[in-house]
Amino acid sequence: MAEEVKLFRTWSSRFALRIIWAMKLKGIEYETIFEDLSNKSHLLLHYNPVYKKVPVLVHNGKPISESLVILEYIDETWKQPPLLLPEDPYERAMARFWAKFCDEKVLPPVVDVLVTQGKEQEAALAQHMENMKRVEEELKGKKFFGGEAIGFADIAYGWMANLLSVLEEVTGLKLTDAEAFPAISTWLQSFSDVPLIKENWPPREKLVSKYQAFREKRLALAAEATSK
Template sequence: MEKVKVFATWSCPFVKRIVWALNLKNIEHEIIYEDLANKSPELLKYNPTHKKVPVLVHNGIPICESLVIIEYIDETWKDAYPFLPKDPLDKAKQRFWARFANEEVLPSYFNYILKKGKDQEEAKETILAHLKHVEQLLSENKFLSGERFGYLDLAYGWLAENCHTLEVVLGVKVLDEDSFPNLWAWKDRFLEIPAIKESWPDQETLRAKYQERKESNGK
């Protein structure tokens, strides 16, 4: 019997990608929650390079970095709900935009919501410019991966799941229906997928988490 474990923290957007991917393919797995202030010997053993989550452990072998893990899951359990297209060009395009999520969109989003004053205004211009690129990906499709939910939707899922709660707590607005109608409609479709819905974190707990982060950042 195959054993699949995920070393995680409950609020990490990179971890949620892995949980969603496993749920979509109906892969049994165990989630091991880590206290990153007191990392377990197992986490340090399985990810000695970065010492962070997520880590997927499959039959005792660790795989690190969320986008790498999603591709591993897709290739290992290839018959159940494939995430990436078969065409090499389409696959390359999706990998490009997934890296854009990691390297540009997500950092600039959190940079904006945690800044203040003039720095926040400058940061807002950056995140809005990035989101306009993502909005265009949905100009003719229901999902970021195309007509069917896939790899890119997993890569950008943190935006659908966290944006409302985060923006309410921090008093900022980025993703609104008037400016980003395609992303707004995609967000609603994303959150209605059963494999996503069942892993959605408790919103009160999520709000408390972000409130704590806001207060610590303001000190």
């Protein structure tokens, strides 16, 4: 019986990209189902009734949600190389740690830089730079987080290789600096140069338009709330 693998995603989801990269790297065949999050399908709501968002991986009728959880499921279910998580328990723990740091510490201030202005934006930018210092220390002397090959943490941080420059264009602020963060700069280039990575980026112009509109909407809402 053939395996059934479906991925519910949007065209621009940075979290869904993680799943695409992992499955492409492992050579897993899957069906893509695009969602409109302003009009969510009954299938998405059925498969992810808790969070009601993408990505959702459906494997032989069984749904898995949350991108980092999905990545671990993929690695444990399809054991062919490349392995996303190292076999050594400590190294596995460190990969999970840095992936969690990405979602809980690195990503939030980047979003805040996008949707704020003035002193609030300055504070978010300062926090982003502090986080980059920690990531820089972790990447020193390495090609990828785990060494010479793309792994779990690299996929978690992969959105940075494309989206940071998009957000720089939208905000007019510098979010990456090769001089200040040479290890991150080298990693960004190494990650982006992998064919399976760059072949699956969303269209840049569409991303710029999307995030420009998102920023304008959030700033307008904030201004409206302040004026009340």
